[in-house]
Amino acid sequence: MSFLPEAALDQLKDLLGPKGFSMESDVLAAHNAEARGKFEGHAEIILFPASTEEVAKAVAICAAHDIAIVPQGGNTGRCGGAVADSKQVLINLKRMNRVIEIDERDFTATVEAGAILQNIQEAAEEHDLLFPLSLGAEGTCQIGGNLATNAGGLNVIRYGNARDLCLGLEVVLPDGAVWNGLSKLHKDNTGYDLRDLFIGAEGTLGIITKATLKLFAQPKHIATAWIAVPSPECAIDLLALARRHTGDAIAAFELISSFAHDLSVTYLKGLTRPLATKTDWHVLIELTSSRPNDDLETLLVDLLGQAVEIGLASDATLAQSEAQRENLWAIREGIPEAQGFEGGSIKHDVSVPISKVPDLLKRGMAAADALIPGIRPCPFGHVGDGNIHFNFTQPATMDKERYLAEWQSLNSVIHDIVTELGGSISAEHGIGQLKRDELALRADPVKLRLLKDIKRALDGKNRLNPDKVISFR
Known part of the structure; x- marks a missing residue:
């Protein structure tokens, strides 16, 4: 291994033991394969530390030999933020997977960064509590990666992003020092908020090793409806009506195009169409309450009746x-998988102010069709927080390879519209490598300068996940 001095390799082996590293091709292949397939890693060694102390010492060894490190969670990312090249050490925290404590009085969970999201949810549920972060990859993604990318998911409208669900962190810095910010405090104004600095930084400033998470009362009642809506404008008006009608009971509010809906019910086994009514747009709404006597079904039926009466909905179940x-x-969550049956897909994880979602969809679909005639829009997502997964399936008569070659051109068209509407080119998937150069072009110059200054201050040697998010060379 030409890039890693023999002394450094020996130190890492002695530190981590035979279970704590691998250079086996099959192990490396699994961790070098990026989930979306757009990026390919080439790491020749991967570390599996079992404690914060081992992470810190491994980082210090690499720093002493001027070796770059790429942190990796469950490897479910979509932007190439956790792939390493052949001269970088990959470090995965999957052995650090404990739910250390569920505190029923503070309503907190203290966990190691390698804990699987679903396992945290289940541990909370055993105490009749809820950890509300929920996304499609929850069975494999690690909480450290969720925090590093500030993951969003299905319940942001009610509970917020990963950032909003975290009280404290423990982080290994680029020189191997450990910052112990593992606090349960809800209020702490003693200087700069270091926690928020590392959340969303994608492992470029430090490696999250533990976290203290907020828990909530477990819902006792859930009411869910599928609604046919005439247009995205009606969906936004329905959301506003639902907020006024139900108070804080809305846990999820998803917008689904007819094309996305049809893909799921056509290609995924066992799924049935919720409505006989044909419509261009659908809404999936879910209300939850931890109060034992709440009648959410009646509340939701009343809401749907009002919506139909004033023309915001044409049918519902x-x-x-x-x-x-x-x-x-399953219809909603199966859309990304079902899209694969229709060929290539060019994806956009974007957000705009909620009121601007209809403008984004109208302008974006028209612009995409002008660029690639016959393109098939497949938008869906968390319209309750303005985050649309603005995906496009290849034209039925177009070659997949030729279509995917238009990825950058279509990205530019959609992101131009997002920018004009005051939105973000990355809502919940992060920047990684995929959007790094575009961020450099689109970001406010002062913001970009501050991002680079922070990176230089904490990792001036650019050893931690280099050239992800920003490049300051």
Whole structure:
């Protein structure tokens, strides 16, 4: 291994033991394969530390030999933020996977960064508590990666992003020092908020090793409905009506195009169409409450009646069983998988102010069709917080390779519109490598300068996840 001095390799082996590293081709292949397939890693060694102390010492060894490190969680990212080249050491925290404590009085969970999101959810549920971060990869993604990318998911409208769900962190810095910010405090104004600095930094400033997370009362009632809406404008008006009608009970509010809906019910086994009514747009709404006497079904039925009466909805169905609810959510969550059956897909994880979502969809679909005639829009997502997964499936008559070659051109068209509408080119997937250069072009110059200054201050040698998010060379 030409890039890693023999002395450094020996030190890492002695530190981590036989379970703590691998240079085996099959192990490396699994961790070098990026989830979306757009990037390919070439790491020749991967570390699996079992404690914060081992992470810190491994980082210090690499720093002493001027070796770059790429942190990796569950490797479910979409922007190439966790792939390493052949001269970088990959470090994965999957052995650090404990749920250390569930505190029923403070309503907190203290966890190691390698803990699987679903395992944290289940640990909280055992104490009749809820950790509300929920996304498609929750069975494999690690909480450290969720925090490093400030993951969003399905429940942001009610509970916020990963940043909003975190009280404290423990972080290994680029020189191997450990910052212990593992606090349960809800209020702490003693200087700059270092926690928020590392959340969303994608491992470029430090490696998150532990976290203290907020928990909530477990919902006692859930009411879920699938609604046919005439247009995205009506969906936004319906959201506003629902907020006024239900207070804080809305846990999720998803907009789904007819094309996205049809893909799921056509290609995924066991799914049934919620409505006989044909419509261009659908909304999936879910209300939850931890209060034992709340009648959410009646509340939701009243809302739907009002919506139909004033023309915001043309039809709706209320889930009458857990099986029906699971069918509705399976349609929504199965869209990315189902898209694959129709060929290539060019994806955009963008956000705009909620009121601007209809403008984004109208202008974006028109611009995409002008660039690639016959393109098939497949938008869906968390319209309750303005985050649309603005995906496009290749034209039925177009070659997949030729279509995917238009990725950058279509990105530019959509991101121009997003920027004009005051939005963000990355809502919840991060920047990684995929959007790094575009961020440099689109970011406010002062913001970009500050990002680079922070990186230089904490990692002036550019050893930690180099050339992800920003490049300051």
